[in-house]
């Protein structure tokens with residue numbers, strides 16, 4: 494297998510040709526709203542459409558249409574297993590969204606907890622990995638401890654976790670990559686500490702997977718959640734769980750539904766057409782591995798793709814951060830030192846000393862530059878950073894289909910807006 498393709502050789506024109514949203518006009522919008530949801534390649538759209546024509550039957554029937562739906566279901570779980578480094582498709586639960594799956598699984602996990610048990614939540618989380626656990630704590634009388642991130646390193650440091658662990662700690666809900674600051678946590682080290690104390694570790698990798706390839710077994714956690722609409726696929730959530738744990742937990746399901754894995758945690762009729770889109774998404778990423786000179790298994794091609802676009806995205810991020818740092822009144826809420834880029838994804842949030850984040854985002858929208866303003870459900874990070882919750886940040890999120898020219902246009906627009 495080839496190692497890292499130089500960022501300069503990244504096949505950006507071929508990549509962009511895959512995304513119909515980028516060729517709808519000669520001057521498409523500049524999509525920097527990627528942390529809220531990415532564009533979708535044509536092959537994913539085709540797979541969704543094809544499934545709606547040829548596999549619209551329910552699963553488990555005797556006839557061809559149903560067998561095609563069965564095959565789509567299995568293929569999607571295998572694709573997600575390759576993407577996350579899971580040992581088998583049985584460890585992959587697919588559902589409506591990360592939040593819905595987490596709320597659902599938290600009920601089963603709650604069956605193993607009792608009043609007085611302790612859970613640790615972090616100040617870096619999106620609400621999807623906070624509110625389900627707060628609701629559980631309220632229902633069961635659990636005690637909640639809060640793990641901060643540092644304002645200097647922008648990460649959660651293991652020494653801050655140590656004093657929170659006790660023989661009553663039952664769960665650590667841990668962010669992998671922040672949807673506000675972009676920071677990537679050392680999940681392997683933090684997981685190891687929590688596991689040592691006997692706690693379960695539930696990792697939110699929603700913002701990581703668009704930029705880095707996780708390896709669930711190397712991480713040592715128990716659950717890892719992500720969402721395919723954040724990595725160029727359809728609106729689905731995915732949770733990987735350790736097979737022995739998923740077998741032991743009691744599922745909240747209807748009586749006649751299968752008790753096999755992963756079906757016991759997938760409630761209701763599966764979204765077959767979106768599952769077809771999920772497989773096509775992983776195949777698109779594997780194609781990108783091939784296009785950047787990587788071969789081997791699908792997982793190896795995926796690794797190659799991610800190495801290639803990490804280097805490419807880092808170049809764009811470097812320019813965006815450097816440009817923003819030169820602007821008076823702009824403060825970047827996250828890691829700025831390029832030597833530390835391995836510890837962040839290219840989600841760049843900033844505030845301005847006088848202008849409202851919403852005014853800046855609206856002015857960008859007028860120029861067809863898509864960006865979010867506000868707390869983006871990262872309530873705890875906004876609070877820890879001392880930001881006005883309603884104002885939050887302006888968030889610019891790079892994906893591998895963005896270009897250097899788009900970054901220049903965005904910088905010029907922001908310079909004009911902030912004067």
Ligand SMILES: Cc1ncc(COP(=O)(O)O)c(C=O)c1O
Nearest residue numbers: 590591592619621672699700720
């Ligand atoms: C870090 C993070 N976690 C969780 C979620 C929630 O994902 P979903 O929309 O699939 O529920 C998001 C969505 O923005 C997110 O950014």
